[in-house]
Amino acid sequence: MANKRVRALTIDGELTWCSAEPENRGQGNCSHIGHYKNEAVQLACQEEFAKTELKAVTNSTRGQELSVRQASAEDITSPQVLLFELSEDRDWVVRSRVAENPSAPIDALNLLSRDEKMFVREAVAKNRSTSAEILARLSRDEELVTRLSVAKHPNTSPETLHKLSKDYHPDVRHRVASHPNAPEGALLALMRERILMVDVRIAGNPSATPEILRELGKSFLGEVREAVAQNPNTPAEVLFDLEMGQ
Secondary structure, X not given: OOOOOEEEEEOOOOEEEEOOOHHHOOOOOOOEEXXXXXXXXXXXXXXXXXXXXXXXXXXXXXXXXXXXXXXXXXXXXXXXXXXXXXXXXXXXXXXXXXXXXXXXXXXXXXXXXXXXXXXXXXXXXXXXXXXXXXXXXXXXXXXXXXXXXHHHOOOOOHHHHHHHOOOXXXXXXXXXXXXXXXXHHHHHHHHOOOOHHHHHHHHHOOOOOHHHHHHHOXXXXXXXXXXXXXXXXXXXXXXXXXXXXX
């Protein structure tokens, strides 16, 4: 009777099949460091590998230690457990590398969004894997660069963008004008500022409603009317009026 294969973890952290006889598995008799038959054992194997790798990092000489930790922190193939451990690293550069890593676990990004270093929080705000919930918290950050990154992030929710449209700094408010998730209320509020580049951004926004585009189509500024004409949401009658007015 053929021996049943089982899922196993290699020393490199790769998940493969092991067809060795049960008595020959592990202990140097096969190429795997852990074998399992269910998800619980799989997770245990992966965590054990991550702990082994982290231990190797911390046991390096001091001169090599920082560079090794930084390399592991920015490596998208690093185990999630290792990335979380490095999110608590004493060196802020290592933490910032984790914050930039698109493979960083959500718990690590959540922790780093509260980091004392502005550069770390900004990196979280730019990470494409950062959730809408974390971005909502970062939208209240005291640092301008962090709020600017939130206002640009594709995962930022309409609710958060609406709040950012009322930010005290004009650069944050104006960045909302071109965000595709911006709600109608935010765009209407920004239109009241009567700023050329803001109106151009709103006119080119794919979220701009026909009502907003009708209003902007009446602008006496050519740049605004041109942006309205290029927006796919612009009603046919507005396009006709724009053409007739040229």
